[in-house]
Amino acid sequence: MTTLTLDRAAVDSLLTPSVPTGGAVAVSYLRVSTKEQAEKGGTDEGYSIPAQREANRRKAEQLGATVIEEFVDAGESARKADRPELMRMIQYVTEHQVNYCIVHKVDRLARNRADDVTIHLALRDAGVMLVSASENIDETPSGMLLHGIMSSIAEFYSRNLATETIKGLSQKAAQGGTINRAPMGYLNVGVRDERGREVRTVQVDPERAELVTWAFQVFASGQWTTTQLHRELVRRGLNTPPSPNRPSKPIGLSSVHRILTNPYYKGDIRYKGATYKGTHEAIVPREVWYQVQSVLDSHKSAADATQIHDHYLKGTVYCGQCGSRLIICNSRNRHGKVYPYFVCSGRHGGAGDCTRQAVLIEDVERLIESYYDRIQISGQTRQNVAGMMHAQFDQLMAADTQELAGLAAGRDRLDNERVKLLQAHYADAVPLDLLKQEQARIGAELDTINNRIAAHHDEYAAARANLEDSIGLLANVAGIYRRCDDANRRLCNQAFFTAIYLDDDGEPRVTYQQPYDALCDPEVQANALNWAAETQKSDEVQTRAGAVPPVEGLNLATSG
Known part of the structure; x- marks a missing residue:
């Protein structure tokens, strides 16, 4: 009898997945939110995971790439970023040469903007391009803008779902039910x-x-x-x-x-x-x-009675040198006059080696008031940005047409099934208890389909309305801010900025809330100008050729 022997290198080569040489490689990330989805249909993966896998495979073929590794988070919410398979995927792409990370939709990766940015940066640092099988996102300015819009829509959907959950819990509490786990006793x-x-x-x-x-x-x-x-x-x-x-x-x-x-x-x-x-x-x-x-x-201790200094900029301004919050301290001169200052909490508490000097509060107020002049944009720029974004929305809704058709077909099938069930009951073929059981099942499935159909329209409509309001606010935001009282100035700063950093040179440096991180980006505004010029040129060519002119008002832009 011949004995087959393999050396160590041969064994490792058999156990290690083969990676194509000379072609692009990709990893595929799949996720469902609940254990019920993961086990639906009595299978280990339910229905959603195989559908996502097939869509990602087709996308890989379009890219000319080979999927060499798959990561599946079954029953993991996208509200948290520490999902086990997601963490393993990030680690994998940092240790292997990978060209693409393919997801079915952006909301499979994250459902809040902060996590989306963090994950995207981690992939980009590893040299990996994020690709969606259902959405037209890429590394171009317009593609990144669309990515931002889609992640914002995903966050809106998640928060709206949380709002509906809170409604149900509020009703349960009003009826005397226990909301969370029962306390000790x-x-x-x-x-x-x-x-x-x-x-x-x-x-x-x-x-x-x-x-x-x-x-x-x-x-x-x-x-x-x-x-x-x-x-x-x-x-x-x-x-x-x-x-x-x-x-x-x-x-x-x-x-x-x-x-x-x-x-x-x-x-x-x-x-x-x-x-x-x-x-x-x-x-x-x-x-x-x-x-x-x-x-x-x-x-209660006497510490609870300590005076609290409040100001509408408190919690918004940060030290540009070390990143610590700026806190309010009062200084009294020899004549007894009190001067309020912003001071770095890191330096004030003795942590680190920050050398940021204190700055008068009134000076900070003037700096931020002047900064609002920079973010105010002209009517033409607003029109260009609005037109480009609404065109992207139109593409997204067109891409969802097939999914909506499938939902509508499922709704019609259930309506027919309910009619046949009643006919069978009237013919004494279905007993009353089974009729009620089946009616409950059909009703639950219809509610799910109707909610998903409504969500398709509502989330886009709400996102469009929010976009229009946000762009319109940029028309005269400097004048609005100057006329606001302290309470409304706080709301303005919280709506526009996640943080305002004060550098040693006295210049504010800001990070924006979404969607203003895109709307106020000079690169996005320049890209919108190019888009508007190309659109106008295309319309002129079609008009000269005798083609039907585009529908007036397609850009849905706000007026100047």
């Missing part, structure tokens, strides 16, 4: 209703509720501090409930204060600043709870 449990369905509810914890009630009673006497109470509760064995990921352990000192200030124990639900009567059982009498709050108020 209670247990989240599942019970069966009269129809056999599982219902999540809250019950008193027989092991811990007595200790919580005792803690309120003794603290209400005013003879205990929170530190003493914590020590005694630990001695008596008050531990946190165990979970699949964390074992039981003694409660911390901060937990004692949270317990004593939580109105849940007197039977109330607190959510988003409002208080509602809860349906759970109270384990602390209301009068005892209010007495505990009085004792806590009397224990």
Whole structure:
């Protein structure tokens, strides 16, 4: 018998994926947000992941590239950037020669602008171009502008979804339901209703509720501090409930204060600043709870009464040398006159070696007021930028036509299925319990499809409206800022800038909020001017050739 032997290099070559020589290579990133999506259809990957994989493969073929590695985050939200496969992909492209990172859509990568910029910079630093299988983004100025718009739309969708979730939670709180996990002294449990369905509810914890009630009673006497109470509760064995990921352990000192200030124990639900009567059982009498709050108020230290200096620029201006916040300090001369200054918090606190000198607040106010003259743009520039961006929106909506058609077809199929179901029930072929079950399923699927169809239109409409408002505001922003009172000046600065840095030469240096990071970019404005000139030239050529002229007002630009 012949024995086959392989040396170490041969084994490694068999175990290492082959990388094409002489051709472009790419990595593919796939993601779904929930475990339910990842397992839909009873498969390991559900439906979305294979669809994304196929779209990315086709895009790679168009680029003449070979996908050498695939990274899949199944059931990971794009609101966080520390997804395991995303982190592994960033590490991979820094260690291997890769030309493209292909995603199905920009929102698969990130759903907030800050994470999108961070991830994009990491890829670019590794020499990798980000490519979307569904959107026309690239490294050109217009492509990067479109990338910014799409990531902003993704952030809008994510925040809108969060708003709808908050509406549901607010309704639950108004009905007395428990919003989050039940606090110490209670247990989240599942019970069966009269129809056999599982219902999540809250019950008193027989092991811990007595200790919580005792803690309120003794603290209400005013003879205990929170530190003493914590020590005694630990001695008596008050531990946190165990979970699949964390074992039981003694409660911390901060937990004692949270317990004593939580109105849940007197039977109330607190959510988003409002208080509602809860349906759970109270384990602390209301009068005892209010007495505990009085004792806590009397224990507050004198530090809480320290004077707070406030100003509309506070929290917006930063040291241009070390990046620390500028804080307000008052200096008094020998005649008793007080002069307010902005000083670097890094230098003031003794951290680092910053040498930034203090600057009078009124001087900073004048500098920023003058800076608004720079960001004000002319009517022609606004028209060019608006026209280019709306043209990009038109392309995006046209690209979504196929997906909308698929959703509409799915809606028609479900409507037909519902009609046939009713006909079968009237013919005694489907019993009542099965009819209700199927109607609930069809109704849920129709709601999902209708919401997605509405979202397609609403997100573009909202983004367009926001774009129009943002561009229109740039028409006379300097005059508006000068006429504002302090409260509205704070709102203006927060709307336009994420930070204003003051350099040693006295010149402000700003970082913009989106979408002003694009609208105020001189390169984007120049690119819009070129786009407008090319569009006008193309229209003139078509007119001379006898072609149908373009629809008037396609640019949807704001007036000067």
